[in-house]
Amino acid sequence: MTTQATTPRDSPAAPPALPPARGPLSESVLAVLAGSGTRLPATDAVRRSDPYGDDLQLLLYVLYELHYRGFAGVDERLEWDPDLLGVRAAAEDIFLDALRRDAGPGGRDVARAVEELQREPVGDDGHSVSHHLRREGELWQLREYAAVRSLYHLKEADPHLWVVPRLRGRAKAGMVAVEFDEFGAGRAENVHAQLFADLMTDLGLDARYGRYLDAAPAQALAVVNMMSLFGLHRRLRGALVGHFATVEITSSPGSRRLAEALRRAGAGPAAQRFYDEHVEADAVHEQVVRHEVIGGLLEDEPGLAADVVLGIEATGHLEGLLGDHLLAAWREGRSALRAPLTP
CATH class of the missing domain: 1.20.910.10 (Heme oxygenase-like)
Incomplete structure (x- = not known):
């Protein structure tokens, strides 16, 4: 089942189109979501990327969006695809590490x-x-x-x-x-x-x-x-x-x-x-x-x-x-x- 099959394109509930890539990481993920590619970015490449940069943030955004409204033409079963979740986990790790490092003094108060x-x-x-x-x-x-x-x-x-x-x-x-x-x-x-x-x-x-x-x-x-x-x-x-x-x-x-x-x-x-x-x-x-x-x-x-x-x-x-x-x-x-x- 795909989102296109269940939601008419002109419906207010229709999901958006996939966005253009902003770098090699998001390009690979978007190609897999669109069905035009099969190779996801290597975990090491994800972990070396800029945690606040366009490429990693778009990668995270499109993978998270699978849990909300999804994207037109993207198979809804990919929401829980283990390989995509693995890429997302690597991106989350460096994003969360950056937040813990940069956000403030921390503490329990x-x-x-x-x-x-x-x-x-x-x-x-x-x-x-x-x-x-x-x-x-x-x-x-x-x-x-x-x-x-x-x-x-x-x-x-x-x-x-x-x-x-x-x-x-x-x-x-x-x-x-x-x-x-x-x-x-x-x-x-x-x-x-x-x-x-x-x-x-x-x-x-x-x-x-x-x-x-x-x-x-x-x-x-x-x-x-x-x-x-x-x-x-x-x-x-x-x-x-x-x-x-x-x-x-x-x-x-x-x-x-x-x-x-x-x-x-x-x-x-x-x-x-x-x-x-x-x-x-x-x-x-x-x-x-x-x-x-x-x-x-x-x-x-x-x-x-x-x-x-x-x-x-x-x-x-x-x-x-x-x-x-x-x-x-x-x-x-x-x-x-x-x-x-x-x-």
């Missing part, structure tokens, strides 16, 4: 890590995308930002669901309560992924799932790949909770700035609604995540404290790399995408 998340900097430190967009962002920059973020927001909250069966008690109840809101509280039109699709349409972007994968820089792929890495591995459930806490705790002030940026740029109400919704909802979610999800997890499994800290620090590290990439390009008046958007 979850309270300190969460407290730092709650400490909103006074003014703009020069590294904040939301401050830049609110203060001086142009409409073309807001469109690029939406295209980049679509890799996650069109599957918003999906990676976080992997952790639910790995939790119990307060942590599970709190996680599901927040996710219920993310998925529209029972109303399809209010699912946050749909709200982001509406934002994209309002900004004149193509809201099809996966449409801007080829345009997105490696830094954007790495953010989404981190979520999938943490979510798909039970041993990293603490890191997934740390990542989730970072998103929920820091979302409200950043979303307020982005909503103001969209209003200043003259975007329509659908574009503004996505971030307005997050200002209000995530302020409530923050309390649930802190006290129930993190508190409940560490009450049950105190040995996961270091992983929670890893999830918090890794999220900040990768978001920082993405923000620096975007701002460096925009301050020079050039596109931050691999291929500029059409008007």
Whole structure:
């Protein structure tokens, strides 16, 4: 059975096309997925690659995507192909090693890590995308930002669901309560992924799932790949909770700035609604995540404290790399995408 056989090409549920390769590693994997090749990259070659580079990040992204919507024409049975999983494991090893090395000081002090998340900097430190967009962002920059973020927001909250069966008690109840809101509280039109699709349409972007994968820089792929890495591995459930806490705790002030940026740029109400919704909802979610999800997890499994800290620090590290990439390009008046958007 293939995805093409089960999903009409013009259906909103249709999976995206395979993207072009970004190097020899992703080229080999994409050829196998497309059915035009049989040789996967050697494990040693994967382990020698740049953990943050385009080639490895695209390799990870396409292999993770097999667990989400897949790709047009790719046999769905390849989701659990042992050879592909072996390549993915080698790529995950060097990516996770890099995150452990580069993300921050680590440790087990979850309270300190969460407290730092709650400490909103006074003014703009020069590294904040939301401050830049609110203060001086142009409409073309807001469109690029939406295209980049679509890799996650069109599957918003999906990676976080992997952790639910790995939790119990307060942590599970709190996680599901927040996710219920993310998925529209029972109303399809209010699912946050749909709200982001509406934002994209309002900004004149193509809201099809996966449409801007080829345009997105490696830094954007790495953010989404981190979520999938943490979510798909039970041993990293603490890191997934740390990542989730970072998103929920820091979302409200950043979303307020982005909503103001969209209003200043003259975007329509659908574009503004996505971030307005997050200002209000995530302020409530923050309390649930802190006290129930993190508190409940560490009450049950105190040995996961270091992983929670890893999830918090890794999220900040990768978001920082993405923000620096975007701002460096925009301050020079050039596109931050691999291929500029059409008007």
